[in-house]
Amino acid sequence: MKITVNEEAGGLNVLLDGVLDFSASTEFKKLVQRLVMSKGKRLTFDLARVSRIDSVGLGLLHIAREELGDNAQRVRLISAQSGVMRMLELTEAGNDFDIVP
Known part of the structure; x- marks a missing residue:
């Protein structure tokens, strides 16, 4: 999985590219640790390039x-x-996230 973080006015945009599953968990958890200092900023995950997600990937989100x-x-x-x-x-991820098609 390739992860690109862009800081924009008022928030962070995280572009995920690849498969979001168990194989991405180590890299994704490192991303979360790296972004902890940005807590409180608007956070957007761009899933346009995510070809597949499983229950582990949802758990990571x-x-x-x-x-x-x-x-x-x-x-x-x-x-x-x-x-x-x-x-x-x-x-029913819409209960926990704002989902924008």
């Missing part, structure tokens, strides 16, 4: 939300492909 999210604003997931969007819908 939840870890990021718990570690980096702010009670005032929710973590956003944007531009998910159809298969990834289906997983988000099936798991």
